[in-house]
Amino acid sequence: MSKFGAREYALGVQHLLAMFGSTVLVPLITGLSPAVALFTAGVGTLLFHLCTKGIVPVFQGSSFAYIGALCTIIGAYGIPAAQSGIMAAGLVYLVLAAIVYFIGPDRLRKILPPIVTGPVIIIIGLSLTGVGVKDAFGFVNECVFDLKALQNIFIALFVFVVVMFGMNTRRKLFNMVPILLGILLGYVLCCILHLCGFFQMDFTPVREAPWLNIPFFGDKFGCAQIGNPFTMPQFNLTSILMIAPIALVTFMEHVGDITTNGAVVGKDFFKDPGLHRTLMGDGLATFVAGLLGGPANTTYSENTGVLATTKNYNPALLRIAAVFAILLGLFGKFGAVLQTIPAPVKGGIELILFGMIASVGIRTIVEAKLNMASTRNLCIMGSVLCAGIGLGAINGISLSIGDVPINISALFVATVVGVIMNAILPQDFDQLIQPKENDKQ
Numbered sequence: 001m002s003k004f005g006a007r008e009y010a011l012g013v014q015h016l017l018a019m020f021g022s023t024v025l026v027p028l029i030t031g032l033s034p035a036v037a038l039f040t041a042g043v044g045t046l047l048f049h050l051c052t053k054g055i056v057p058v059f060q061g062s063s064f065a066y067i068g069a070l071c072t073i074i075g076a077y078g079i080p081a082a083q084s085g086i087m088a089a090g091l092v093y094l095v096l097a098a099i100v101y102f103i104g105p106d107r108l109r110k111i112l113p114p115i116v117t118g119p120v121i122i123i124i125g126l127s128l129t130g131v132g133v134k135d136a137f138g139f140v141n142e143c144v145f146d147l148k149a150l151q152n153i154f155i156a157l158f159v160f161v162v163v164m165f166g167m168n169t170r171r172k173l174f175n176m177v178p179i180l181l182g183i184l185l186g187y188v189l190c191c192i193l194h195l196c197g198f199f200q201m202d203f204t205p206v207r208e209a210p211w212l213n214i215p216f217f218g219d220k221f222g223c224a225q226i227g228n229p230f231t232m233p234q235f236n237l238t239s240i241l242m243i244a245p246i247a248l249v250t251f252m253e254h255v256g257d258i259t260t261n262g263a264v265v266g267k268d269f270f271k272d273p274g275l276h277r278t279l280m281g282d283g284l285a286t287f288v289a290g291l292l293g294g295p296a297n298t299t300y301s302e303n304t305g306v307l308a309t310t311k312n313y314n315p316a317l318l319r320i321a322a323v324f325a326i327l328l329g330l331f332g333k334f335g336a337v338l339q340t341i342p343a344p345v346k347g348g349i350e351l352i353l354f355g356m357i358a359s360v361g362i363r364t365i366v367e368a369k370l371n372m373a374s375t376r377n378l379c380i381m382g383s384v385l386c387a388g389i390g391l392g393a394i395n396g397i398s399l400s401i402g403d404v405p406i407n408i409s410a411l412f413v414a415t416v417v418g419v420i421m422n423a424i425l426p427q428d429f430d431q432l433i434q435p436k437e438n439d440k441q
Helices: 006-030 034-051 064-077 079-103 105-111 114-137 147-168 172-176 178-195 204-208 237-243 246-265 270-292 301-310 315-330 332-339 343-367 375-392 410-424 429-433
Strands: 060-062 297-299 397-401 404-408
Touching (some): 006 034, 006 064, 006 301, 006 315, 006 343, 034 060, 034 270, 034 297, 034 315, 064 246, 079 246, 079 270, 105 270, 105 410, 114 147, 114 246, 114 301, 114 343, 114 375, 114 410, 147 178, 147 301, 178 343, 246 270, 246 301, 246 343, 301 343, 315 332, 375 410
Antiparallel strands (some): 060 297
16 A cells, blocks of 8 residues: 555545445444444455456445344344354355356346436435435434524535535645545534534543454453454354345345446446456455454445545545555544544535435436437336335335344335336337327328
8 A cells, every 4th residue: 555645545534434434333233343344344345356356446334234134133142143144145145146157247238228227326326315314414213303403404514515615626635535525624513513512422432442453352461442342153044044135135236336336437347347256245245244243245335426426436545445444443442533423424425425326327327328208218217216216215125034024125126126127118119009100090
């Protein structure tokens, strides 16, 4: 990393800040360690880049799709048991990578043409905007518009304006790292309001975090300032049967994310390095995360949003972010500082990032020069959007097989609906439904 200068490190930190909130949130919900999640996210990202020849600008972070299953397994059997299920999910991804390798990207592209992938990308962006709005207003469980909510939205709008100014100014200092600038100035504003008694900030995570985390051996040093959040996996068949099949659901999400990432960068990652390699990277990242005690990993839309915002697509920046994530996982105090970033600051950033992703979906449709006067195209696009946005409003489909809860994401259903509609509607569908000349008379 010695060849990088201050500019590259700043851009890498910007990517780190974009993924931090979501990556830490998953372990906080499920009972896993945030420090381990950061560490395994960094290691997983480096493994992903190794598998993909270092040309796909992707960051690996904690997957939300596994939250329900992880909560159930950890509550019943503990973290070590859940780790075996996460490792099994990683192996499922490796099997899927082998299948995709033999199928080939061209056949997969026929299954997932722009009329399907475009709306899916739009859904990825729009489905996340609710998170940005909640953070911007500071909503937790209920949407209550009070003085505190107005104060939060003021902070979020301040951050939003700073980032927009940074993106559109000709000053390279601001144009280079608009998101980092927005977070820093937003954080400073919150600290000032906190000191004046107008805004509450919680620095407890910083006080309670150990200075250093040492994998597997920290508890043997007998020092209160050294922690060991890492755990060893324990074979559990129930965990494997409950967690591993979720990889079949997140497979379609992976396809959508890689499609989005390629659309932003302007490259075809299905061909080079190949979808089988990106799946392999996801699988190895998830397997290692399970081995060390972290949550399952997945490609992160937050970082794709940063790519779209900054227009800097250098994959090395994601590797810089990965190294910093590993260091934050090992140095507890530094990682804890990032946990204190207020929700409205994150909300202002998220509204821009997720909006940019949705815009990329629209751009995908436009660049494919699709005829949106075509009834066939309207049927496919309308079905995908209705399935994705409609089911997203109720958090997908929740099923229960015995005592095993299974959540099928709206994005997965929307992608499947698009694939089926594209397959069953013939290419000459518009001609078939047009009235004949004799019928018009």
